[in-house]
Amino acid sequence: MALLAIWPWLAVILCAVIWIFVEIFSPRIDPIDNQATRSRELVRQLFVVDDKRNGFRVRYITKEPVTKERLDEIQRRTSVRDSMERLRTKAPKVFGNMLLTDIYDFAGFAVQFDPADIRIHNIFVCGPDKEKLYIGENPRIENWAKWIHPESLQGLLYLTSEDIYCNTARWGKVYRYHECRGNNQISVTDEHFSHFSEEERIY
Known part of the structure; x- marks a missing residue:
């Protein structure tokens, strides 16, 4: 009878204790991530070329869907700029x-230069002479x-992120030609x- 009499208070106390534990042990969400609208976003486009301007255009996107505020923060990171700059300067030397x-x-x-929270979306060939390699007589x-x-x-010629990160010797390499x-x-x-x-040309 005594328990039945105080049951409503016990329920309130139990709920309060559970709420306190949830607040203490739940991971804290940064306010700039605490929004419903998120998507994978383009972070930057990087041209990695030699002294004759031939090379590759690399497009980076976020690994996970992010808010606009988080994208802003990622783009301002010194580590992101430094990683991309190392790739841009080291590749021609290698x-x-x-x-x-x-x-x-x-x-x-x-x-090897992927910054945290970012991955390559695609890679295209670029440059005046390198692009000309993909124009010529095809029987x-x-x-x-x-x-x-x-x-x-x-x-x-280009590669997708799947080609870059998921390619294995078992399946072999796939070379892709844009909009063909x-x-x-x-x-x-x-x-x-x-x-x-020429009849298949987009514009």
Whole structure:
């Protein structure tokens, strides 16, 4: 009878004790992360090139969905700027003339400089001479493309994050050609010719 009489108070005390334990032991959420709207965001685009401006364009995104405020904080980190700057300056010293540097060799080198909370989204070839490698006669394509549009980048060689981080010897390397179709969108070697026709050109 006594327990039944004080039961409401016991329930209140129990709830209070549970609340205190939750407050003490729950991980603290930074206010800039405590928002419902989050997405994976582009952090920076980095051009890693040799003295003739040939090399690779690396796009970095956040590893996890973040708020705009957290993106802002990541972009201001000294460690992020320093890591990217080390990649930008060290790669030309390691590879020298990057005109014929294999994109997978570069990707394997670049991931060593990944800053915390960031990963590579994709890597594209870039540079006046390196881009020309992906324009040329292709016997499989009639009226093969004669030039690369600087905005669409159609036909240029690139890798996705899956190619960069998940590639294994078992499955082999996949070389991708941007905005190309059918059998011309991928290859098992780095093919130096056009992978789309003038009729297939986006713009």
